[in-house]
Amino acid sequence: MIAALHRTPPALMLVTLAIGLAACWSAGSPFGILAPIGALFLYARGYWLLSLWGGLLIALAGTVLAAMLYPGTIRDEALSLGALVAVAGCIGLLLVPDPLRRGSRLAALHRRAARQPDGLGGYADRALDGAVHPDDRPAIAQAAAYAFWTGVPQVTSYRQREPDGSYRWTELRAEPGYGVSVDVDAMVSRPCDRWTVAESLGATVAAVKAAKVIESLHGKAWAFDAMGKFTYVTPAAQVAIDMALEDLNRRLGDREFIDGGEAGWMRGVHPDDVDKAASTLRHCLKTGEPWNIEYRMLRATGHYVWHRISARPTRDDEGRITGWFGTSIDIDVYKKTEAALRAREQHLEQLIDTVPAMIWSMTEKGHPAYLNKRIMEVTGATRETIMAPDGSLSLKKMIHPNFLDLAEQTFAKSVATGAPYNIKYLQRRADGAYRWTETRAEALRDETGKIVRWYGVSVDIHDLIVTQTELHLRKQELTRLVDLVPSHIWRLTPAGEPNFFNRRFIDFLGLDESDLETSRTERYAAALNAAIHPDDAVRLWAELKHCLLTGLPFSMRYRLRRHDGVYRWMDGRAEPLRDEDGSIIQWHGLSHDIDDQLRGEEALRESERSLRQLVETLPALIYCAAPNGEPIYRSEKLREFLGFGLGDKDEDGRTRLAGTLEAIIHPDDLPDVKEKYGLSLATGSPYAMKHRLRRADGVFRWVETRTAAMRNGEGEIVQWNGISFEIEDQVRAQEALTLTQERLARAAQAASLAELSASIAHEVNQPLAAVVANSHACQRWLTLDPPNLERAQKTVERIIRDANSAAAVVGRVRALFRQTVEARSLCRLDAILHEARDLMLEEASRRRIRIEIDIEAGLPPLALDRIQIQQVLVNLIRNGLEAMEPTQHRALHIRCARTGDLLRTEVRDTGVGIDVPDKVFEPFFSTKSNGMGMGLAISRTIIESHGGRLWAENNQPSGATFVFTLPVETKADHDR
Amino acid sequence: MTADDTIVFVVDDDEALREALGELLAANGVRSALFRSAGHYIGSDKPDLPACLILDVELPDINGLDLQRQIAEGDHPPIVFITGHGDIPSSVRAIKHGAVDFLTKPFSDTALLGAIRAAIAQDRETRARRAELALLRQRYRELSPREREVLPLVVSGLLNKQAAAELGISEVTLQIHRRNVMQKLAASSLADLVRIAERLEIPIRHSRRMGGI
The missing domain is CATH 1.10.287 (Helix Hairpins)
Incomplete structure (x- = not known):
């Protein structure tokens, strides 16, 4: 209530007046009038307050005069009125605690502005209402608002109205966050304030006079003599620093101030500034130069406050210095503002330097102006290195040669047109490497739109670009892979609509990619519909629909029409791609052209079929056996011949091979067949044999059987393939x-x-x-x-x-037979023996005679005439075969063994024997009716020419043995 | 048979036999020349005398029978073959090609000498005939071209008039040619001229047209 009344003076006045009148009327005394008077005291300002005080004094004086002049009731009345006036005066004193309201108002205003930034508007309004010159109001309001919203301190000058209605230039510093204020408390005179004046001014009269002039102008001045002793200081100043003249001039050491001693005033100077202040003052005192200095002065409040001090000498007629006068101006606001600005600038600079970006600025002409620390660190460039001799920008050392032209042109264009500058390029780094960098720059313009400066930021986007490039490459590669893979790759929506075909598929179908009228899905679907073979379409769509419904993988073979109209068999497969929930996102499919393969398979099947037919119909007995010899296949002809199939002769405990052989091979041939077949199975060598085979009707027929191993790529035997020809007639x-x-x-x-x-x-x-x-x-x-x-x-x-x-x-x-020495060479006798046996085999088998050979292993080779020795052996074998013609037991044994230095070869028959063993070697002797009688004679000649002997012996009980020896060290030059 | 106006050539690769034959011929007063191969025989200068060639069938460079066939074209002395193992086909073949005799080693001296004698006699005759023919040919070469044209017409039995018409010349001119021909060929009569023409194997032509030109 009271507060409300405080804010509305007229209402308060009325209320107090009414209460006062009511009190007068009810009490019958005029004391009620005190209430409105008190209210007047509360709100009267300046002129009105003085008038009030004046009125009260006049009223008091009038009442006192009236009491002294008119005794009686008038005196009483006058006295009571006087008392009333006195009380009113006391109330006035009580209600108005600050009688010198003038001078504190502005400071109060300032303080409020600083401390209540949110009340700025109100402050401004009030300031505008009152003390500020109308012309300056917009400027100061804008400054205050700008400071608040931007955080940039604003210092504005404006004209402030004095109580007398005149205006005075005042400076306002508006800044959020902290406040700078002139400390007004220290300037207020306190009851205990002490200040003094000098007892004698001495020679400084002129100086004091000047000081007083200054004081009248500035409010603060002082004077001191040529020795530096103060003779006058404005009392307010003495109060402010709490130093009287005595304190200022007090000598604190042995020496006078001028001689380097310490004076009392120096105590009031900040320790950091005092030396400089003292020394400069001494210098000026000695030389007469004007003293200008700034230092911090200790206020009575205990704060150091910056002052700018100036002092000038006064001189007498002869030019001698008579004294000094000077003033000090409080520049604390400037100093603090400056420091704050510097701190802010530093902060900003730090900020710019620590921002992880390369920041720079250029002049409006595009000349380099500033590079932040980071750009210099990162690129190794300085303002000098990127500046051409004429001061313009030179990017040669910063930008990869490939981008240099582009960058220079872009930049030149931006500078010319003022358009923002944006470029990505390879920037050269301090280590010489190039990295992708993006640079953006914009122009800062003044109010008229003129470009003042370019500000730019360069950001390292190398990793980004590299990653992007890699991604791009990978994508490209993937696309290429998908397009180049020699298959058709496609994709379906969950509904089964094709939304992707790879390049090969598109080429296969001959799709026209330039057709952009219809959507891709529609085109693909249409192409697919048209391309599927009519015979396969129903089947395919049904299967696909089924898969789409159930989510089962799709797999099918179908014919697809190629762009040239040819239908090709395809093997199509598709599987669904599911998200985390398991619902199908899309189908990925692959179709492989298997036409050639199918045709190949068909051809293969056909060829296999015809081959089998060939084998089955060939007029030969064909069979196959496992690597161990077990029969695994017999051709139809063979089955017919034998009268039984593959497994018909299987018995327990015996292999199919053994059972079959005994069943079908003639008993006389069985040992030979078993031996040779076993040998072939063991060694892998081809098998060839003539033997008798039992036909289904029990008749043995001569067949020739040949078997060879079929090997795989590694050379392992996988199967034996055999064929038997009936050679009964041939044998006959x-x-x-x-x-x-x-x-x-x-x-x-x-x-x-x-x-x-x-x-x-x-x-x-x-x-x-x-x-x-x-x-x-x-x-x-x-x-x-x-x-x-x-x-x-x-x-x-x-x-x-x-x-x-x-x-x-x-x-x-x-x-004749001895003259062939030069035909001799080193030969193995066993090899010659086998050759001779093979030559005679045909004749032996015709005569049903077995030739058995027993050769000792490791016989040394001999120097022989191979043909002659072979003749000898053939001769002896034939003799033996012919000798056995009439006998029953038929076997010819050939043995060859080493005895000492001789190789002894025996050809033993079971024939009729010889009557006279020596005579058979004589020429033209023959026991045979058609014999020539030369064979044995020539044989002996040959053997003897080889240094050996040939003779004959009779066996017991029957037969003959022809023996010849050959020396191991057969010499080539035997003369016998 | 004298040793001086005849010669016997012996071709045999066996030196012993060659010498023995030379000795045997010398002992019988027959001059001989010995050759060890056909090549030596063909390559040597031989005296132009009635001769006989004793040729071994088995020669180192060529079979004697083949040599016989090779030299059959030219003038050569009659051949007497000798062989180590004679067989009937060889001997037949040799005789058919004009050999005088075919002797199997060893052979008797009378058989050999008889064969040589017969051969030389044959050669004498051959040589005489050959010498006469050479003379006739020499004479024929001396005829002028026109006379060579006249000769066949005359010996064909054409009248002078016919022959002159045939050649397109006068009868008188023909008669002059005819006389020259007879003179140059030393023909004493027309019959003689006909015989000479026959020896020279001049074809008889009755007319140009019939000559089949």
């Missing part, structure tokens, strides 16, 4: 043929004998003819008359010579 024919051949051979032998005889005859006839001719000549010479004995003699000599040469012919025939 062969036997007949062999017989004929033998006869033919004998005939040839006879023929060659005739030729040999003719040759021998020619050889013998030649010398004989000479002998005859010579004989006739001799006879002629002798029958001449006279006989030519000399010629006859000569002729006889020739006869003897020629006759001898005829005799030598026979010797030469035998020697």
Whole structure:
């Protein structure tokens, strides 16, 4: 209530007046009037307050005068009125605690502004209402608002109205967050304030005078003498610093101030500033130079306050310094503002330097102006390195050559047009590496829109770009992979609509990608519908629908029409892609062109079928066996021949092979077959054998069986494939043929004998003819008359010579077989034995004779005439075979073994034996009706020419053995 | 048979037999020249005398029978073959190609000498005939071209008039040519001329047209 009344003076006045009048009327005394007077005291200001006080004084004086002049009731009345006035005055004193309201108002206003930033508007209004010159009001209001909203301190000058109605320039500093105020309390005179004046001004009269002038202008001034002793200080100043003249001039050391001593005033100077202040003052005192200095002065409040101090000397007529006068101006606000600004700037700079970005600025012409610390650290550039000699920007050292032109052009364009600058480029870093950087710059313009400055930020986007590039590449690669993979890749929506085909699929279908009228899904669906073979369409859509409904993987083979109209078999598969909830997001599908493969398979099947047919219909007995020899297949012809199938002869405890062999092979051939077949199975060598095979009707037929191993890529045997030809007729024919051949051979032998005889005859006839001719000549010479004995003699000599040469012919025939030494080479006797056996095998088997060979292992090779030794062996084997013709037990054994330095070879038969073992070696001796009688003779000659011996022995109980030896160290030059 | 105006060539690779034959021939007063191969025989200078060639069938460089066939074209002495083992086909073949005899070694001296004698006699005759023919050919070469044209017409039995018409010349000119021909060929009569023409194997032509030109 009271507070409300306080805010509305007229209402308060009325209320108090009414209460007062009511009190007067009710009490019958005028004391009620005190209430409105009190109210007047509360609100009267300045002129009105003085008027009030004046009125009260006049009223008091009037009442006192009236009491003294008029005794009686008038005196009483006057006294009571006087008392009333006195009480009113006391109330006035009580209600108005600050009689000097003037001067404190502005400070109070300022303080409020600082402390109540939210009340700025109100303050401004009130300030505008009252003390501020109307012309300055918009400026100060804007400054205050700007300070509040931007946080940038504002210092504004404005004209403040004095109570007398005049205006004075005042400075306002508006800043949020902290306040700067002039401390007014210290300037207020307190009851205990003490200040003094000098007892004598001495020579400083002129200086004091000047000081007073200044004091009248500035309110604060002082004067001191040439020695620095103060003679006058404005009392208010003395109060403010709480130092009287005595205190200021007090000598604190041994020496005077001018001589370097300490004076009392120095105590009132901040310790950091005192030395400088003292020394400069001493200097000025000595030289007469004006003293200008700023230092902090200790106020009575205990605060140091910045002052700017100036002092000038006064001189007498002769120019001598008579004293100094000066003033000090409180510049605390400036100093603190400056410090605050500097701190703020530093803060800003720090901020700019610590921001993780490269910040820079350029002049309106685009010349480099500022680089923050970071940009210099990161790029290693300084303002100098990026500045061309003419001061313009040179990016050569900062930007990758590839981007230099672009950057320069962009920047030049921005500078010319004022458009924002934005570029991504490779920036060169301090370590020489280039990194992707994005630079943005904008122009700062003044009110007229003119560009004042360019501010730019460069941000390292290298990782971003690299990642983006990588992502892009990966995406590209993926796209390429999807497009290049030699299959058709597609994607369906959960509803089964195609929304992606890869490039190959599109090419396959021959889709026109340029058609943008219809949506892709529609085009794909239409293309697919058209391309699926009509015969497969129903099946395919049904299957696809089923899969879409159930979520089961799709897999199907179908025909698809290629762009050229050819239907190709495809193997299509699709699987659903599900999200976390398990619901299908889309279907991914793959179709593989299997047309060639299908055709290949079909061809393969066809070829296999025809091959099987071939095998089945071939007029041969074909079978296959496992690597261990177990039969696994028999052709139809073979089954027909044998009369049973593959598993019909299986018995417990015996292999199918053994059971089959015994069932189908002739008992006489079985050992041989088993041995050879076993050998082939063990070694993997091909098997070839002629044997008798039991036909279904029980008749044995001669067949020739050949089996070879089928090997895989590693060379392992996977199967044995065999074929048997029925050679019954062939065998019969062969036997007949062999017989004929033998006869033919004998005939040839006879023929060659005739030729040999003719040759021998020619050889013998030649010398004989000479002998005859010579004989006739001799006879002629002798029958001449006279006989030519000399010629006859000569002729006889020739006869003897020629006759001898005829005799030598026979010797030469035998020697014929000894003259082949140079044909000898190192041979293995066992190899020759096998060859000879193989040569005679046909004849032996025709005669039903087995040839058994027993050769000692490790026999050394010998120097032999291979053909001759082979002839010997063939000769001996044939002799043996022929000797056994009439006997029953038929086997020819050949043994070869080493005994000492000799290799002994025996050919043993079970024939009829020999009557006279030595005689058989004589030429033309033969026990056989069709024999020539030369074979054994020549054989012996051959063996002896090899340094060996050949002889014959009879066996017990029957048969003969022909033995020949060959020396291990056979010399090549035997003469026998 | 004298040793001086005849010669026997012996070709045999067996030196002993070659010497023995030389000795035997010498003992019988027959001059001989010995060669060890057909090549030596063909390559040597041989005296131009009635001769005989004793040829071994089995020669180192060529079979004697083949040699016989090779030299059959030219003038060569009659051949007497000798062989170590004679067979019937060889001997037949040799005789058919003009061999005088085919002797099997060893052979008797009378057989050999008889064969040589017969061969030389044959050669004498051959040589005489060959010498006469050479003379005739020499004479024929001396005829002028026109005379060579006249000769076949005359010996064909054409009248002078016919022959002159045939050649498109006068009868008188023909007669001059005819006389020259007879003179140059030393023909004593027309019959003689016909015989000479026959020896020279001049074809008989009755007319140009019939000559089948």
